[in-house]
Amino acid sequence: MTGFLNRLQSVFQENASAQNAGAMQKYMKDNFPFLGIKTDLRRALLKQVWQEHKHEVSQHPRELAKQLYALTQREYHYCAIEILIKELKKKYRKEDVVLIEFLIVTHSWWDSVDVLAKYILGDYLKQYPDETHVVIQRFSASENMWLNRSAILFQLGYKKTTDMHILFSECLKHKHSKEFFIQKAIGWALREYGKTNPEAVRNFVNEAGLKPLSKREALKNL
Structure with missing residues (x-):
């Protein structure tokens, strides 16, 4: 091979x-x-x-x-x-989450992690929705910032199928982070969901007490 x-x-x-x-x-x-x-x-x-x-x-x-x-x-x-x-599209194995995590934490930077989060982690969890809470909870609780970012961004392509409660929960969990890439991810994820549900995003942002960067990014197109 x-x-x-x-x-x-x-x-x-x-x-x-x-x-x-x-x-x-x-x-x-x-x-x-x-x-x-x-x-x-x-x-x-x-x-x-x-x-x-x-x-x-x-x-x-x-x-x-x-x-x-x-x-x-x-x-x-x-x-x-x-x-x-x-x-691997629609052909993931359940154990592929191990490979996905390896890719996210190896040679990590925004250019790879963002694609992995949206197109690989996101598609994997569409195929195995019952794994979503376990995987996202683990990634979100990790000390690895890129796993945290992936937990925030994995629903970027979900649109109407976005689990609003997971999205908002992740944003709240990491809202105090001083990491630029986390603050930016929160804003980006909310901005994308705002294209589908602008009222919910606007209400959430007004009440969530987000960092200025996150808030600004979230409301950019609303």
Whole structure:
């Protein structure tokens, strides 16, 4: 099971750009090294290699995601996430929550965690709704800020199926956090739900005593 990974690394190395890499690393606060492959090209190259090794990817998405996450450059982490979003949709296993947690707490930054929260954790819990309270309670109680953020954001794509009580409970639980990424997440999650239920969000924000950043973000479009 090395054909896909070897081919992807080869193609990515051929298209690496030191100039782009410097700018991309700076944008991400120098948290990760980059190959310097911009998003559109990276996705095109991934699609090409994915097609060449379609069977391998479809049979081993979880293993490949872990192998990609073991690599240093950030582009490989993006590829891992994109593979899982497509290959695991409506085909999650209950134990995949372990993999999801691993991805959230590994190489953590907003660019990966936000996609994982919305498209992977969110889809996983749609498939296993009975797991929602247990998983979200555990993530929310964690000392890992990125798990907390994921617990706030996982319903971003839920719209009318949003569990308002979970959303508001998570916002209240973390409203005193001094972490920028938590304050921002609260505002973002509320703003998104406000597109579906503006009155409920407005009433909640007026009564919740949120931090100024959270309140401002929540009410931005209301």
